[in-house]
Amino acid sequence: MRKGCSKFFLEDERQFERWNDSAIKSLKAEFKLFKDVVVLSLMHPWERDARLLKKALKKGPPHYNVIVETACTRSSDQLLGARKAYHSLFDRSIEEDLASHVKGSERKLLVALVSAYRYEGPKVKEDAAKSEAKALLNAIKNNNGDHKKKAMEEDEVIWILTTRSKPHLKVVYEQYKKISAKTITEDLEVELLLKETVECLCTPQTYFTRVFGTALREDAKEDAKKALTRLVATQEDVDLKGIAAKFEDKIKERVKGAYKDVLLGVLADDRK
Numbered sequence: 001m002r003k004g005c006s007k008f009f010l011e012d013e014r015q016f017e018r019w020n021d022s023a024i025k026s027l028k029a030e031f032k033l034f035k036d037v038v039v040l041s042l043m044h045p046w047e048r049d050a051r052l053l054k055k056a057l058k059k060g061p062p063h064y065n066v067i068v069e070t071a072c073t074r075s076s077d078q079l080l081g082a083r084k085a086y087h088s089l090f091d092r093s094i095e096e097d098l099a100s101h102v103k104g105s106e107r108k109l110l111v112a113l114v115s116a117y118r119y120e121g122p123k124v125k126e127d128a129a130k131s132e133a134k135a136l137l138n139a140i141k142n143n144n145g146d147h148k149k150k151a152m153e154e155d156e157v158i159w160i161l162t163t164r165s166k167p168h169l170k171v172v173y174e175q176y177k178k179i180s181a182k183t184i185t186e187d188l189e190v191e192l193l194l195k196e197t198v199e200c201l202c203t204p205q206t207y208f209t210r211v212f213g214t215a216l217r218e219d220a221k222e223d224a225k226k227a228l229t230r231l232v233a234t235q236e237d238v239d240l241k242g243i244a245a246k247f248e249d250k251i252k253e254r255v256k257g258a259y260k261d262v263l264l265g266v267l268a269d270d271r272k
Contacts, residue, residue, distance in 0.1 A: 005034075007023055008020055008023045009063075010171055012147065016142050030257050030259050031259075033225060033259045034258045037229045037233050040230065040233035041266070045236070046082050046084065047089065049082035049234070050083075050086040051065055051078075051089070052070055052230065053070055054094075054097075057094075062223075063223075065112065065196050066173070066230070067098075067110055067113070068193060068197050069207075069231075070198035071113040071114045071116065072113060072201050073235065076117045076120055079116065080200050090221075095111050095114060098110050098111045098114065099111055105150050105153045108158055109152055109158055109197065111195065113162055113197065115162070116162050116163065118163070118166065119163050120165060120166075120188050121165070121167075122170050125168065125169075129168060129171040131177035132172050132175075132251055133173075133176040133178075134173065135178055137176060137179060139151045139157045142154075150191060151194060157194075161194075164272075173203070184202070185199055205242075208231060208238070208240060211228055212228060212246075213247070216226060216247055216250040216251065216254050230264075240267055241267060
């Protein structure tokens, strides 16, 4: 085995064969990512999402994007299932835990997002979408005034983003672009959590592409790599093949061993 895996061993000046600490460290990290993607893929989706929500809440504000991602990229029934699983696993509701532990302006947004049960049909009210685009624009622009009130603190912003259907919100997004020189997400650069909420609801492919790009950088941090693992293992209803094709060469270059095989396998053309 040592001869077949020579990169994991070094021979010192005394001709003593020992582990290459750097290579072994890399191997351990690879196996952990491999374990994570397999476990997430095999777990029941409701339990998986409930545990992701609990872990993100426990880790605090830097990980609230996981709550946004989970709440905004699932169907209404999938999110309801995750809430039921949370009850069973932790003897509490996710809404209760969020209200108890999240402080500041993020609390209202996150509680409303996980509580949502959106209409999922194709009908869109064009006049309402235009009016709501103007309301969002006013709320976001007010953030640039002297009082510096965050858009996330506006009740109407929360109401629009947490009750309207995704097809409706996509029309709101387009209407906003027409009446503003920028998109909603471009105007929300200073409110990252709200920006990610809009991306996951209105332009999920943009969000997914950024996760891939960040995770496959040479200097990618551990959380970025975990985000890619989570995305690949949890987005069963999303076609990631087009995005993955853009990064296939980087996956082959930057990812190693069994974890690379799993990534490429899950993202293959025959994915169901």
